Amino acid sequence: MNPSRFHAGELQVQARAGVPAEYAQRASAAIRDHMPDQHRQFFGQLPLFFLGALDADGQPWATVLAGTPGFISAPDARTLRIVGGPLPGDPLQGQLLPGRRVGGLGLVPATRRRNRVNGVIDTVDGGVVTVAVEQSFGNCPQYIQQRTPRAVTPPAAPLVVRAAALDERDLALIRRADTLFIASANPDAQAAAQADGARGVDVSHRGGRPGFVHAAAGGILLVPDFAGNSFFNTLGNLAVYPRAGLLFVDVDSGDLLHLAVEGEIVWDGPLVEAFEGAERLLRLQVREVVRNVGALPLRWSEAQPAAQLARTGDWDAAAQELERKKGHKLSLATL
Structure with a gap:
């Protein structure tokens, strides 16, 4: 393996962040073109599977698929099989078609284990989606809040609310969230010619203290970027294609909040300095909102926060730090 497993955007962000080229070469060896047996077994035990894909207009969306364990399987090391598709009303409903690229994330909050798999849809037959795997790699358990699930019966026909802007209910969910997913x-x-399998879609987890996402006026969200594995899959993609999709899960009601956004990386400045633990920020402009009310057939226990949160802050503390050091309050003008 060599660093060409990362595409130009990922390499650009790695360089800007000061990642040594030697690390990039070692890291690229962790990105396989097949799933190891332990990943195949892991996917087969999941009741949930997070997915990222583009719609017909090129907009990435992040979503979650749910089913009885076994609905995700890996019949061989280069094939992922998904029985059933997105939930009714999901922005990716009807969008998982042959030739479309997808990013997958298996994550178990109870154990904080997660593994990634990316590829291209090979076939869609009778509600069964088969993905030809191009990338497979594990992620560490950092920033994952530990929760245990319980099954519920969702509404037969969940209410789907579509809008161009966030409403107060959406803002309340975002402001108390300790987890999000980004496609x-x-x-x-x-990119396929420039890098070995680096073209495609990723879906990734982000975690922090409740309140780690700042929802400002005008549909702007700020998300701190903490120290991670330095692959920079998400930031590298945003460097070359600024459209992204967010998913917030309401662990109490089962609501799924999908957001289409345009993003940019904020590398430095007072906002980065004020937020404890942030190495940079994502500044995201919301373009479209889809709330699928009560659709997820699981509810979750109270969170046991990840240990890494001890070295991170929230936006209330950041606003106080800005006011103390810079003499101004956090407002839209500072964004």
Whole structure:
């Protein structure tokens, strides 16, 4: 393996962040073109599977699929099989078609284990989606809040609310969230020639203290970027294709809040300095909102926060720090 497993955007962000080239070469060896047996077994035990894909207009969306364990399976090391598709009303309903690229994330909050798998849809037959795997790698358990699930019966026909802007209910969910999922993409066909399998879609987890996402006026969200594995899959994609999709899960009601956003990386400045633990920020402009009310057939226990949160802050503390050091309050003008 060599660093070409990362595409140009990922390498650009790694360089800007000061990641040594030697690390990038070692890291690229962790990105396989097949699933190891332990990942195949892991996917087969999941009741949930997080998915990122583009719609017909090239907009990435992040979503979650749910089913009886076994609905995700890996019949061989280069094939992922999904029985059933997105929930009714999901923005990706009807969008999982042959030739479309997808990013997958298996995550178990109770154990904080997670593994990634990316590829291209090979076939869709009778509600069964088969994905040809191009990338497979594990992620560490950092920033994952530990929760245990319980099954519920969702509404037969969940209410789906579509809007161009966030309402107060959406803002309340975002402001108390300690977890989000983000789908991003590098759809450039030339990337396949420039890097070994680096073209495609990723879906990734982000975690923090409740309140780690700042929802400002005008549909702007700020998300701190904490120290991680330095692959920079998400940020590398945003560097070349600024459209992304967010998913917030209401663990109490089962609501799924999907957001289509345009993003940019904020590398430095007073906001980065004020937020404890942030190495940079994502500034995201909300373009479209889809709330699928009560659709998820699981509810979750109270969270046991990840140990890494001890070295991170929230936006209330950041606003106080800005006011103390810079003499101004956090407002839209500072964004």
